[in-house]
Amino acid sequence: MFRTLFDRDTWQEIFGSIQKNRLRTIVTVIGVLWGIFIYITLSGASKGLDNGFERQFEQVAINSLFVWAQSTSLPYDGFRTGRRMQLKLDDQAYLMQRVPQLQYVAPRISRGAFGGQAANVGRGTKSGNYTIYGDFPILVKIAAKDIYEGGRFINQADIDNQRKVCVIGERTQKELFEKSEEPVGAFIEIDNMYFQVIGVHRFTGNGGFENDSDVYIPFTTFRKAYNTGDKVDWFAMAAYDNADVVLAEKNIKAALKVKHRVHPDDERAFGSFNLGEIFNKVKGFSSGMNLLSLVVGIATILAGVIGIGNILLISVRERTKELGIRRALGATPSEVRAQIIIESVFLTLIAGVMGIVLGSFVLATINYLTVDSTSLPYTNPTVPIKFILGALALMVGLGTLIGLIPAQRAVSIKPIDALREE
Amino acid sequence: MIDISDLHKSYKMGQNSLHVLKGIDFKADEGEMVAIMGSSGSGKSTLLNILGMLDEADAGTYILDGKEIKDLDETKAAIYRNKFLGFVFQSFNLIAYKTALENVMLPLYYQKVSRKERQTRAQKFLEQVGLGPWATHRPNELSGGQKQRVAIARALVSKPKVLLADEPTGALDSKTSYELMDVLQTINNQGITLLIVTHEEDIANMCKRIVHLRDGIIVSDKKVTQVKASQYVE
Numbered sequence: 221m222f223r224t225l226f227d228r229d230t231w232q233e234i235f236g237s238i239q240k241n242r243l244r245t246i247v248t249v250i251g252v253l254w255g256i257f258i259y260i261t262l263s264g265a266s267k268g269l270d271n272g273f274e275r276q277f278e279q280v281a282i283n284s285l286f287v288w289a290q291s292t293s294l295p296y297d298g299f300r301t302g303r304r305m306q307l308k309l310d311d312q313a314y315l316m317q318r319v320p321q322l323q324y325v326a327p328r329i330s331r332g333a334f335g336g337q338a339a340n341v342g343r344g345t346k347s348g349n350y351t352i353y354g355d356f357p358i359l360v361k362i363a364a365k366d367i368y369e370g371g372r373f374i375n376q377a378d379i380d381n382q383r384k385v386c387v388i389g390e391r392t393q394k395e396l397f398e399k400s401e402e403p404v405g406a407f408i409e410i411d412n413m414y415f416q417v418i419g420v421h422r423f424t425g426n427g428g429f430e431n432d433s434d435v436y437i438p439f440t441t442f443r444k445a446y447n448t449g450d451k452v453d454w455f456a457m458a459a460y461d462n463a464d465v466v467l468a469e470k471n472i473k474a475a476l477k478v479k480h481r482v483h484p485d486d487e488r489a490f491g492s493f494n495l496g497e498i499f500n501k502v503k504g505f506s507s508g509m510n511l512l513s514l515v516v517g518i519a520t521i522l523a524g525v526i527g528i529g530n531i532l533l534i535s536v537r538e539r540t541k542e543l544g545i546r547r548a549l550g551a552t553p554s555e556v557r558a559q560i561i562i563e564s565v566f567l568t569l570i571a572g573v574m575g576i577v578l579g580s581f582v583l584a585t586i587n588y589l590t591v592d593s594t595s596l597p598y599t600n601p602t603v604p605i606k607f608i609l610g611a612l613a614l615m616v617g618l619g620t621l622i623g624l625i626p627a628q629r630a631v632s633i634k635p636i637d638a639l640r641e642e
Numbered sequence: 643m644i645d646i647s648d649l650h651k652s653y654k655m656g657q658n659s660l661h662v663l664k665g666i667d668f669k670a671d672e673g674e675m676v677a678i679m680g681s682s683g684s685g686k687s688t689l690l691n692i693l694g695m696l697d698e699a700d701a702g703t704y705i706l707d708g709k710e711i712k713d714l715d716e717t718k719a720a721i722y723r724n725k726f727l728g729f730v731f732q733s734f735n736l737i738a739y740k741t742a743l744e745n746v747m748l749p750l751y752y753q754k755v756s757r758k759e760r761q762t763r764a765q766k767f768l769e770q771v772g773l774g775p776w777a778t779h780r781p782n783e784l785s786g787g788q789k790q791r792v793a794i795a796r797a798l799v800s801k802p803k804v805l806l807a808d809e810p811t812g813a814l815d816s817k818t819s820y821e822l823m824d825v826l827q828t829i830n831n832q833g834i835t836l837l838i839v840t841h842e843e844d845i846a847n848m849c850k851r852i853v854h855l856r857d858g859i860i861v862s863d864k865k866v867t868q869v870k871a872s873q874y875v876e
Binding site for chain 2: 553
C-alpha cells in the first residue's frame with residue numbers, strides 16, 4: 221500500500237486518468253471544495269461572532285448585574301403604593317451577607333448619569349458639562365477601567381481621607397488640556413471645587429452606559445460635596461463565576477424588599493439589569509451557530525464526497541478494459557483496488573485543501589474589513605486547527621469509504637470479460 | 643512446459659449450456675512454437691484464455707512448468723500471469739495515455755522492480771523489437787505493426803516462460819504480419835515457448851507445429867517445416 225502511495229507510476233496513473241476527464245474532475249472537485257469552504261467560512265464566522273461578543277463583554281465581569289431603586293406598586297406594611305424607594309450605603313454589607321452568590325458589590329452614585337444635571341467641569345478658560353460618578357475602588361472588579369500609564373484609579377486611602385481626586389475620561393482630557401500638557405497631577409474644577417487628576421481612563425466602548433467623558437471621584441468625597449448622605453443610586457454587582465446569576469438576581473431583590481419593607485410580590489420597587497443572563501443568552505446563541513455551521517459543513521462535505529464516488533464509478537466503467545489489461549499483466553486485485561482508492565482520497569484531499577485555503581482567504585478578507593469596526597461584534601474569525609484536521613480526517617475517511625465502491629466494482633469484473641469489452 | 647489433459651469448458655447462455663472445450667489433451671515442450679488453428683467457435687481462444695489463466699476450466703488438469711494450476715484466486719492468478727506468461731492480443735491492448743516505454747514498463751511495475759531498472763529493461767526490449775527511437779511516443783502515434791511490437795516487448799519484458807498470442811496479426815496487413823512473425827521467430831529462437839492462435843494458413847506455417855481445433859476437440863497435431871518470415875522482409 222505504501223509502496224503504491226509513493227510510487228511515481230501510481231501518481232502518473234492518477235494524473236493520467238484525471239486528465240482524461242478534466243472537466244468532469246474539476247466539477248466534482250468543486251463539489252467537495254464547496255463543502256469544506258462552506259464549513260470553514262461558517263465556523264470561522266461563528267467563531268468571529270463568538271470572539272466579538274467576548275470582546276464586547278471583556279471589560280465587564282460577565283456575570284455582573286445592576287440594581288436600582290424605583291417606586292413601589294403595591295401597598296405594604298402601612299405604606300401607600302407609589303412610594304419612592306432609595307438604596308442606602310448599608311445595603312452593600314446587607315446584600316453581601318444575605319446573598320451568598322455575590323462576590324463584589326459596588327455602591328455607585330452619580331450626577332448626570334440618569335437624567336439629572338451633569339456637573340460643570342472647568343480648567344482655566346475651558347469648561348464643559350460631564351457626568352460625575354462617586355465610586356469605590358471595588359468597582360474595577362466588576363467593570364474594569366483601562367487607565368493610561370502614569371495614572372491610577374481611586375484607592376481606599378482616597379475613600380478614607382475623602383480626597384478631592386478624580387479620574388477623567390479621554391475626551392475630558394482632550395477638551396480641558398492641551399496636547400502637550402500632562403493631565404495627571406493637574407487640577408480641574410468640578411462644580412467650583414478643585415480636584416487633582418490622578419488618572420485618565422481609556423474609552424473601550426462596551427458595557428453600554430459609560431463613555432469617554434466620565435469623571436470618577438471617591439464615593440465619600442462625592443457625598444460630602446453634594447450632601448447625599450447614605451444615598452446610593454445603584455449597585456453594580458458581580459456574582460461568583462459558577463453562580464446562577466438569575467437566582468442571584470432574585471435573591472438580591474427579595475433581600476432588598478425585606479430590608480426596605482416592600483411587598484414580596486412587588487415587581488416594580490427595584491429595577492435591575494442582569495448582564496450575566498444576557499451574556500448567557502448570547503453564549504447560547506453563538507454555540508447554536510457553531511453547531512449549525514458544523515452540521516451544515518459536514519453535510520455539504522458529505523454531498524461533495526458522494527460526488528467523487530460517483531465520478532469514480534463512471535471512470536472505472538470507462539476504464540474496464542484498461543484495468544483488464546493491467547490484470548492480465550499481473551496487477552493483483554488489491555493493487556487495482558488501492559489505485560482507485562488512492563485516486564478517490566487524492567481528489568478529496570486536493571479539493572479539501574483548496575477549500576480550506578479559499579475559506580481562510582475569505583475569513584481573512586472579512587477580518588480585514590471589520591478590524592476597525594467597534595460596533596460590529598465580530599473579531600478575529602478563526603477555525604481551531606483541530607477542527608480543520610478533523611474535517612480533513614473526515615474527508616479522507618469518507619474518500620476511502622466512497623472509493624471502496626468503485627474499487628470493488630473494478631475488481632469484480634473478471635479480466636477476461638474486461639478484455640473482451642470493446 | 644505445458645501439459646493439459648482432458649480439459650473441459652462450457653459457457654452458460656441462459657437456459658442452454660454451450661460446451662466449448664470437450665476434452666483437450668495437449669503438450670508443448672520448452673522452445674516450441676505452436677500455431678493453434680480453427681474456425682471461429684472452435685474453442686481456440688477459450689483454450690488460450692485458460693492457458694493464460696484468464697479463464698478457468700471446468701474439468702481437467704493444467705500443468706505449467708511443472709506446477710499444477712488449480713484453485714486460482716484472482717491474486718494468485720495475477721502473480722502467475724506476471725511471472726510465467728506474456729500476452730499479445732489482436733487489438734494490441736496498449737494503455738492509451740502511456741508512452742511506448744511506459745507500456746513496456748508496466749509488467750515490471752507489478753513485479754516490484756525499481757523504476758530505474760524498469761526503464762533500462764523496457765528500453766532494451768523496445769530496441770529488440772526495433773522501436774528504440776519510438777520510446778516516448780504514445781500508441782496513437784504508432785502504426786498497427788509498431789503497436790503490436792510494443793505489445794510484444796511488453797509481453798517479453800517480464801521474461802515469461804510462455805508467450806501467448808491471440809491472433810497477433812489479425813489487425814495487420816500481410817507485409818506487416820510477416821515482419822511481426824520475423825520478430826516472433828527471433829524470440830522463439832532465444833528459447834521462449836510460443837503459442838499463437840491464428841486462422842491464417844501462412845502465419846501458421848511460420849510456426850514449428852500446427853494444432854487444429856474443431857468443435858472443441860483437437861483434430862490434428864503435426865510438426866511442420868518452419869517457413870522463415872525473414873525471407874519476406876526486406
